[in-house]
Amino acid sequence: MSRSEAPPLLRTVMDAVGWLLSAHPHLTAQVLSSAHYEQIQMSDDVTVSLLCIQMWTQTCTVNRDFLSQLNDESALLLLNDAVAQLALSSDAAVGGASIRLMLLMANQLGLRLRSLLFNFKGLDSLLEKDWRGRGFEQEVDQLIAVIRQEEAASHQSEESSERVRAACVIQAAWRSVLTRRRVKNLSRAVSALQRRYRARRRRLQQQEAAQQWEEQLHYQVCVRRQQARRRLHQKQRELLQLLPADQVRPYLEECEHRAAVVIQSAWRGFRDRRRYSDALRDSARRQRAARTLQRAGRRLLEKRPAAQAPPPTPLWIGQEGLTDSRRAELKQQVEEYIQEHRSTRVSVEACAALHEEVQQLLQAELQGGAQRRREEQQVEALLAQTHTHLELLRDAPPLSVVTATQAESFLSPSASIAVRGRNAHNAVLQASRLPWWRTLGDTNTGAESGPAHLPELEAELGGLFIGGLAVDGVKL
Template sequence: MEEEELQELKRKLEDEDLDQEQRINLLTSSLSKALNSAALQPDGGVSSSLLKSRLYLSGVLSLCVTALNSRKLQNDWSAMATLAHLTCCCCVGVEPGRHSEAFHRLFLPSVMDAVLSLAGQLMRRSECWSQFRKTMKDSVGRLLEDQTHLSSHVLSSAHYEQIQMCDDVAVTLLCIQMWIQICSTNRNFLSELSDDSTLLLLNEAIGQLALSSDPAVGGASIRLILLMASQLRLRLRPLLLSFRGLDSLLDKDWRGRGFDQDLEQLIALVQSEQRMSQSEVSTEHVRAACVVQAAWRSYQTRRRVKSLNRAVSTLQRRYRARRRQQQQQREVQRWQEELSYQVFVRRQQARRRFHQKQRRLLQLLPPDQVASYLQEVERRAAVVIQSFWRGFRERQRYNTQRHTLIETHNRQQAAMTLQRAVRRFLEEHRAAKAPPTAAFWIGQEGLTDSRRAELKRQVEEHIAVNRSSCVSPQQCQLLHHQVQLLLQSELQRRLDRMKEDQHLEALMAHTHTQLDLLRDAPPLSVVTATDADSFLSPSGSVTARGRDAHNAALQAERLPWWRTLGWTDGGPAHQQEAELEAELGGLYVGGVREVDGAKR
């Protein structure tokens, strides 16, 4: 497949009119044809590796992954399984060159996730068992044989965990057989795995032995563990030792199931590893304990001898500092107690002098005024106490409502900012959609182009026959142009005046609404948080103004027709009152009053 064919295929796949099913069919047919043609090419043609590299670099394989990850409803699951198989085949033997790191760390994991996700969807449909088997063995298995580093990604994948958690014995057996086939086909597969990946694979096999009771699953798991032991040898010893009680589990649950020979071999391997590990561990532990104890004791002795003088001097310095600090604290406490005692004595003396002065003043007062004086003193004391109590209560209320008021103010400011931005956006949008200014030629509505050309021709013929002796045609055209400019400027000024009038009317309406709210506002002593929110928010004034306008419209509909005219039966005085009331927004109260004997 040449570069032109690849670009043409990519262009067809990126076409928006192409639905998901057609895109999958196109990808399947194109990839199958390209792989078959590359396999049949002689040595001089395009090799399979070069073709796969071109497919990756051109982005066709990325489109395959996108199609596999599609969440739309799929009807042809066979085509999806075939596409997954072809995608995995194209990923085997690719030579990405300078894009090698992105190919192995990003692209291949995405391909594996897409294939495992498709396998999970096929597993949940009983009629797609053959496609599921093909996807797991032919697609996932083949890709793992070539790309060993994907094993850790597969074993830790959420899609593979969902497949493992399936209760179907056939699914579990298929997964175990897939790993056995990979290990048997590629002898270097297990040796290239990391310790973490090997532990995950071993954990899966032993987990199936602990959870499943099917003989086929148990035999496959035991064969997989023996295959790992034969290939890894010494690397498997510390991993097997982490599974305590494995030999008892095998002897208790799986003996007499038809694979006793493999079972005995695995039990002997586990027990031999345990005996070797126990003897080695005990000897190594004793030697390590002796070395650690000797090193620790020598370190403690050297440290004690070296830091003895420094410890003594540090202890003395801290003791002296502590004693000096305690002495200073005692001095400070004594001065505070003496100051408190002097303040108490002075207050007591001042109170005694005040009471003596008050008693002398009471002795000077007449007897009939003593009771009234005492009552006045009690009243003033009560006023002072009440003022302090009310001040304390108002401060407490203000402190509780301050946070709420601040949040309300911030929300209102944010709402005003958003509204201002939306209004500016709408004005710019309307200005962009506004039709352009009218041309100088103002024609009649309904005229066609042919009729307008005919009228223009008749006007030109009339002007040519009846030429003016005072004004030349050039001056007529210039005069016509000036008149059109004046007309256009006058229309623009009129539009600006209309906008200014609308803005003025809006400001007047807002002012009248605020005046109405202030007129009907409750006193400050009974104001609640809800009333404060209504005054802080502009929505309350708008609501009140709309309610007043609605009530006025309803009242106007109930009036007789002659009351809606400019003049009423009362004469010009009633019309003047109506104009004043409309101008002041309902604040004017009409009436008559007598001045110098005349009604005004």
């Protein structure tokens, strides 16, 4: 940044930091030990130094208990900054601000300042030598009086002078280190800046070269097209010169006709594409409008109470919960309605007969429905029983491990079925005891070697297990 832009921004930052520290004094140690504050202290600019001193002066003025809330280390660092500005700077504004800051610290710290000034021996001689005749002699005299009073109380003039010299040597060494570091960093910053500038300039040159190449290519393409068009026109002119005079006009008319056809076809294609896109937009707009209307209609129907109400129950004779008194009341209402609204075409006797007929048909329908429901229940029970028997037969254990209780569970309660099953089993046993020469050529032992009623039983039971055979290719 330029020197004209930096001071206002830095002043804003310093004012903000001063107001923050006046409300939160415990953050002073972090500010004084911050790396950014150290970089600001290393600046040689007079404005920066003056802003730093003014920030601390403003902070101590706004909050009178600010210095009393600091520890000795933070107060010593703050006093060290003020003394460093007096020792390093020759500007009158910086020196006056530093002296006023030290006087403000002396007023607020009181006896604590004695131990702090013990580290700055020779400060009175520095003030006497360098800062008199600058326009603030009264402040200088007050500060010198405070320092000498503290020195008289401490009686350590020799040690303080040695420490001042040592501090000066250390500060000089430290400033030299900071200066060398800043110069070294400055060289690196300049190198990085130059490298970035060269890279940016190279990139701009490449872009300009590419743009020039594209422009030259476009220009060459245009020139070649124009040359080709000229050669074509020249060739056409030569061909026209070779034609007879009576054929020139028909040839030109034919060329004009072909050109008109090409132009018209291009225009029709463009017009049809535009119409098609307009039609698509209109169709999409109509679809969106229809969806919007349908959505609004559905919301309106959902909000209506009639749409949410349950449908009315039909009034018929077999309705549940209809008592005799309610039936009589409804009948009275029907008769009153008939008396008030008599039909001109149907007589009362015909209406009564029709009513009796309807009641009889309704009663017959109700009775028939009950009978059908009983029959359906019986059929369902028989099917369930049959499926149960089939599952028992399918999961039957082998005869080698079967028990008497398990065998009794397969006996049918019907006498006729039990007799037929026993006869079929005996027929199978007899067929298994026949000699081998009697079974030669037999493929269906159940139909020929068994009793005569075995095929009939199979047909009647419809594929159930008979005599231990496998029915429908499944071994049960």
